Amino acid sequence: MTITLAEFPGLAAKKFGDRTALVTGERKFSFRELDRLSGALAQNLVKLGVEPGDRVTLYSPNCWEWIVSYYGALKAGAIINPINVMLTPPEVAYVTRDCAAKVLIGSREMVAPVVAAGVSGLTNVVFGSGVSEDMIPFDSLLAGPFGFEPVKVAPNATCTIGYTSGTTGHPRGAMQSHRAVATNVAMTAQMHLKTDRDVVVSALPCPHVYGNVVFQAGMLCGCTLVMHARFDAAEILASIERHKATVFEGVPTMYMYMLASSHLEKYQLSSLTRCTVGGQTMPAAKMQEVEERFGCPLIELWGMTELAGAGTTFPLYGERKLGSIGVAMPYCEARIADAKDAAKTMPRGEVGELMMRGPIVMQGYWANAQATHEAIESDGWLHTGDLASMDEDGAIFIVDRKKDMINSSGFKIFPAEVERVIAAHPGVALVAVAGVPDPLKGEVAKAYVVLRPGAAEDVDGIMTLCRHELAAYKVPRAVQFVRDLPKTSTGKIMRRRLTDLNE
Template identity: 30%
Template sequence: MTDNLWKDKYPAGVPAEINADQYPNVQAVLKESCQRFADKPAFSNLGKTLTYGELYELSGAFAAYLQNNTDLKPGDRIAVQLPNILQYPVVVFGAMRAGLIVVNTNPLYTAREMEHQFNDSGAKALICLANMAHLAEEVLPKTGVKHVVVTEVGDLLPTFKRLLVNAVIKHVKKMVPPFSLPHAVKLNDALAKGRGRAVKEATPHNGDVAVLQYTGGTTGVAKGAMLTHRNLIANMLQCKALMGANLNEGCEILITPLPLYHIYAFTFHCMAMMLTGNHNILISNPRDLPAMTKELAKFKFTGFVGLNTLFVALCNNDDFRKLDFSALKLTLSGGMALQLAAAERWKQVTGCAICEGYGMTETSPVVSVNPFQSIQIGTIGIPVPSTLCKVLDDEGNDVGIGAPGELCVKGPQVMKGYWQRQEATDEILDAEGWLRTGDVAVIQEDGFMRIVDRKKDMILVSGFNVYPNELEDVLATLPGVLQCAAIGVPDEKSGEAIKMFVVAKPGVSLTKEQVMEHMRGNVTGYKVPRAIEFRDALPTTNVGKILRRELRDEELKKLKAKQETAKA
């Protein structure tokens, strides 16, 4: 067993344990932080900054509106479908203060995905952006949603700028399709109705569900992970314990390009940074690199939270490379494997090393992270305080140090279970609280851990295990490669054969022969891909994680069509 491996592995000043019961609920953390850091900036977007004091005032107005103008009761679910704009923290914390369970919803969801999530969660209310309201109009009659609040991008900006921004988005950029939701309430009207009214502050138990965070949509039906107040509090305290020594309370400026509705950004920016009173710069559209870079130039930012694809894209941007990085002291990576080439390039461009971490929706999300005092590139660091890890073989035996196996996690941040899916919960979470992650990992002698690959992404070539992460890491070092992905495709002789998809950097001409030569020179024979396909882009999730599953599905469809043609 590796249970006690990490007790002496934490840097000086970092506790091995945290007190997950330090606060009764998230509301208590919010109140304490907003009082303590009342005059400090909390969130900025489109040139407007909300202080912690203003955040508490606005969230209170929204909570009062919900309590006095709707029939919503504590424990009811409210879907929040917003990008990174100031309204997001206002409505999320307002909903929590009213005792509602927040259902984080991707604004880019299709009508089908919205319908599933709203019905599965039993959502009774929806907060959405006007840009997506036409989809709500289509979906809501098929759901139990009774209350709708609609907001426009510029609603919390000063009057003139609000009118200008909303008009440009609607009439010039034509980004708001027509919709008809006669009973919907405008967010600013809701805030006006709640402003000045007393809030009956909800006092949920720390074991009560705070957030339903949906996951697994790329591997089947999306399931709602029940994250309790204790889960979220534990993870914010764990993040603060392991990273706090490099962050000064009330002084840091953190760039927030990843969507707040995603658990990675939600916990770090809305939770951990709230605890430390720091300033989050909300990037509404990180895919618009010119606009993002222009925004970054306005701040002497000290922290940056991203993931591999974003680091690569930014380092290939001329304007980004010209920015002032003199204050940058913390860069965090998660959400997907960090490639060595991307880490080295980021360090070269910014002067700041990347601390890679690991987590999943079901763990609120952070499981481990590289301490900034001792970063090991290529690892996911050590478990955050109060967290145990072990690796198991296919028979469920602990393989110990140095051998690959499925990573299992136990700690106060592990979810309560999947919403109304006991069978799915039992498949991943045992009676002792150990969560099976589905990732293949190795625990090193020094306590640092390495993710070898997703268990289901592993390729089996003639009985040999091949891990796509390794192949992608190798190919990423070939000059001219912007993105790449490796999958296994059915093969009569070897069971599976390796196929790699490659996106070349703009203006670069790569050939199949160059790729094959590079791979043959860097991996053993059975790991060399059988097929190479060049593409203009690869399918990704909303946070930029490459979807190998979609690539596999495409290949299987091609194979099936070929077989049917042959039969005919």
């Protein structure tokens, strides 16, 4: 892609004009209005001293102000640092210091605790009322005159520093270029055939790469995005009916909550022409149930922060294989490498580490040459950390994360494999599997299950299903029923937190 993200709003305004670009609650914005507002913000950010290459941190739940801030900062030539809303003030302090952010823009409920925690040296811009003396009201930066011309930057210039979460140590900032993000947005939209006739409902967080690709595809293709601040099954189902949505995009837990919701049969979903699911593997049995009850294809995709979004998916009109994350994105390559020797490619059907190469691969980790060297091979192949296999058609099947693998008496157990089996039980709404210590085997698998409303606890039925479908060493040694599972802001299950639920 030879255009930058800063050009997206202007091009959309020229092409789609006063058509509805964004719906948040009862408020609507046209493509022209988003272009004007982001231009006004850019102009005032420049007056505040923001220069090309400066980092601007965004810290807020989904809202129209986040979208305007994103494009406004890019128009000013800045680099976006999107922050997960689940981060604590100390974590925000680390991230903003690490990337040397100049401006912090966000909702008052997010920014105020950060300022109170002693985060200093930032220009704080806050949405809404109740702004203190050390904060600038966001609305005051939206006044005209309009017509700001975006600062010129090269397509290969860095546009984003997205910090990745980790189980240990501090997060690392993955640097992405305008070209990488724009290419990912365009190719994902191409694979799923997004057009200006689409209405997309989503509650995916804007700071997450999945959510980022969704809202930017709307700007690129002219879709109407109905954006929810948070996920609620009943609200999403009602929104699909109300807006006659053609697309819903979410993570597996969202679909599982909707399948288990008593509201599912109350709403008309016939407007949907396809849905997408990503962020985590989804059991094929649940995918099939979604397709049957939603009446449209469910297209799986897989990606990561280091790839600016999706790395693999299926095309809408091509052959899909439930349980597979698809094929490599256009212009990109995927291969399965030996987990101990990245130079060796595994035969088709055998498990190894999924590696990616192409224009969507990050530039590296911000100010961390060692981590960059470990993540990206000299020939451009990126280590994903996911164990997978590839069939003869090039379809990729995720086995599990390398770090989530359970080692039981020397046998490897992949939680996702066990979860897929348990998810087929009719009483199960959600399931996650983790390893727990065992004095004889080192580790054994334990299942944490959330039941569908009205379903009874059925340990015997779950264990019978597992014994029938799995090798003996993979069968969970315990099943614990819980009210909910620990999740990230995107709804991704946090396996490393499952043991906090232990009784």
